[in-house]
Amino acid sequence: MDTGFITRSLLDGQDQRLYQVYVPSDYTPERRWPVILFLHGAGEGGRDALLPTEYQLGSAIRRNAARYPGIVVFPQVGRTRAWASADVQFALDVLTQAQRDFVTDDDRVYLTGVSSGGKAAWHVLYRHPRRFAAALIVCGLVRPRLANGGRAPDPDPVVPDADGDPMEQLARRLRTTPVWTFHGDDDPVFPVEDAREIMTALAKVGAPARYTELAGFGHDVWDIAYYSEEVADWLFAQSRAS
Numbered sequence: 001m002d003t004g005f006i007t008r009s010l011l012d013g014q015d016q017r018l019y020q021v022y023v024p025s026d027y028t029p030e031r032r033w034p035v036i037l038f039l040h041g042a043g044e045g046g047r048d049a050l051l052p053t054e055y056q057l058g059s060a061i062r063r064n065a066a067r068y069p070g071i072v073v074f075p076q077v078g079r080t081r082a083w084a085s086a087d088v089q090f091a092l093d094v095l096t097q098a099q100r101d102f103v104t105d106d107d108r109v110y111l112t113g114v115s116s117g118g119k120a121a122w123h124v125l126y127r128h129p130r131r132f133a134a135a136l137i138v139c140g141l142v143r144p145r146l147a148n149g150g151r152a153p154d155p156d157p158v159v160p161d162a163d164g165d166p167m168e169q170l171a172r173r174l175r176t177t178p179v180w181t182f183h184g185d186d187d188p189v190f191p192v193e194d195a196r197e198i199m200t201a202l203a204k205v206g207a208p209a210r211y212t213e214l215a216g217f218g219h220d221v222w223d224i225a226y227y228s229e230e231v232a233d234w235l236f237a238q239s240r241a242s
Helices: 056-063 085-102 117-127 166-173 191-205 222-226 229-237
Strands: 004-012 017-021 033-040 071-074 104-114 135-140 179-184 209-214
Touching: 004 071, 004 085, 004 191, 017 085, 017 117, 033 056, 033 085, 033 229, 056 071, 056 104, 056 222, 071 085, 085 104, 085 117, 104 229, 117 135, 117 166, 135 209, 135 222, 135 229, 166 191, 179 191, 191 209, 191 229
Parallel strands: 033 071, 033 104, 104 135, 135 179, 179 209
Antiparallel strands: 004 017, 017 071
């Protein structure tokens, strides 16, 4: 079987969309493998399926593949659009396809996202909190804000407006899901106040959440998260069966 970064495709309506799957060099169907679903940031959209693997988690795997001993799935959105509900569903369909194509451990399925992909990851977790054993959110966002601190319009919110306060509702859904969030305290793209607020809400419900706020950092904190041996070890230690 081919290993490494492999380009595959999946029919999405009438559109044949490409994605990539990373397969460890020692993959064997004789054992069950953990799976990571990675949701990229705004700069990695397109049609080639390659950009989502070149930075962030893909870069970390290329630097130290032994640190990520599992199947890793890299869906991709169009170049000119952010993650929307349709793209999130495509990502979940790609994950399902990977779980069919490879021998995987349903109790060790992980979710991670960066920037706009971090917002998409919160979106997934709110709707499918029991599918994932853990989540790693890097410089993501739950609720867009205006400059005056008020709520900004969001055509595709993490938590539907009708459900109530987004931080409280999301925290209730994730009260048993391990989540680790990274954020720079000087982030000009997604303000750190959002990360602090969701972490406070998670703490109030006793969720097994960890938070790393990086002093003096802006938006680009992903290398610190994905290159970290501690983070990778924590992620692969999580299991729904434990």
